Amino acid sequence: MNHPLQALRTFVEVGQRGSVKAAAQALHVTPGAVSQQIRLLEDRLGVVLLERERSGMRLTPAGVSIHPQLLQAFLQIDQAVRNLEAAKAQKSLTVSTVATFAASWLVPRLGRFKLLHPDIEIRVEATSELVDLRRDRVDVALRHGLGDYPGLEVMPLMAPVLTPVASPAFLAEHQATIQEAADCLDYPLLHDGDRADWALWLQAHGVPEDVRAQRGSAFEDDFLLIRAAEAGQGLALVPQAYALEEIAAGRLVQVLDKPWPARFAYYTVTQPGASARAEVRAFIDWIVQEAAA
Incomplete structure (x- = not known):
């Protein structure tokens, strides 16, 4: 005789909790649905498994005879599913970064990581917003x-x-x-899409926070940002390597030549202990090597 799995699960929950209401909450169904499943199972088996008493529901002798084995069986099913989910999670990584870095640096290199680790799936989330690594399930920012x-x-x-x-x-x-980093604030500023570089660059040079650092036009692509600077629309903060040709040709001028603030950098950010996971460690080791190269 085939027995409905949901009815068996419902019986296990009621027997374990001694309450139709508590079982309904655990199963995310109504108490009426729980009672219906119990009736269905008892009709199939032809025996009474649970009986109502003042404090809730009590297992009958027939219920007592099968409840422990069923409870153990469902615990094993739950554990098997958790193991499968854990194994799947361990073989996947979610990486969060800003769109410009993802497009210009990270994504073009990910093919090399896949060659080294074909069993690890990488999901890239491109956002300039702050992320909660635990809540947003981000492995590496x-x-x-x-x-x-x-x-x-x-x-x-x-x-x-x-x-x-x-x-x-x-x-x-x-x-x-x-002559100083703060002098840049006296002129129109041009930004990348994240509008973060000027404020961070100025802060790294010891300039107090200033609302002027957020003003001005923004461009999603460094190429467009450089074109806007060439067109005389303002001061642009761009990767030095991208502007070498324009500077050499006289189309752009490097307006300030100061020692680079080493604190202003890209960082890998993870939850405490996350790097102990083999997949996280493999990604961090790989990206550090790529950055060094």
Whole structure:
């Protein structure tokens, strides 16, 4: 005789908890649905398994005779499912980073990681918003800033050298005199899509927080940002390597040449102890090697 699995599960929950209401809450169904499943099972078996008493539901002798084995069976099923989910989770990684870094640096290199670790699935989330690693189920965050992430494990990855540039025409028109990082705030600023670089760069140079650091036009792509600077629309903070050709040709001028603040860098950020997982360790080791190269 075939017995409905849901009815057996419902019987186990009521027998274990001694209450139809408590079982209903555990199973996320109504008390009426629980009672219906118990009646279905008792009708199939032709015996009474549970009887009502003042304090709730009590197992009958017939119920007592089968409840322990059924309870153990469902515990084994639950454990098997948890093991499968854990095994699947261990073979996948969610990486969070900002869109520009994902597009220009991380994603083009991920093929090499897959060659080394074909069994690890990588999911890339591109956002400039703060993430809660535990709540958002993010295994590794790649962020650029000053490395101040309290309560998390932080490892410096690399320091992209961003340099402020402008067109000669812009500098002449504004009669710009820029000798310190703070002087940049006196002129229109051009931003990347995250609008984070100027504020962090200024902070790294010891400039107090200033609302002017957030003003100005924003561009999703570094190429567009450089074109806007060439067109004389303002000061742009761009990766030095991207602007070498424009500077050499005289289309852009590096407006400030100061020692690079080493704290302003990309960092890997993980929950405490997360790097003990083989998959997380493999990804961090790989990305550190890529950054060094």
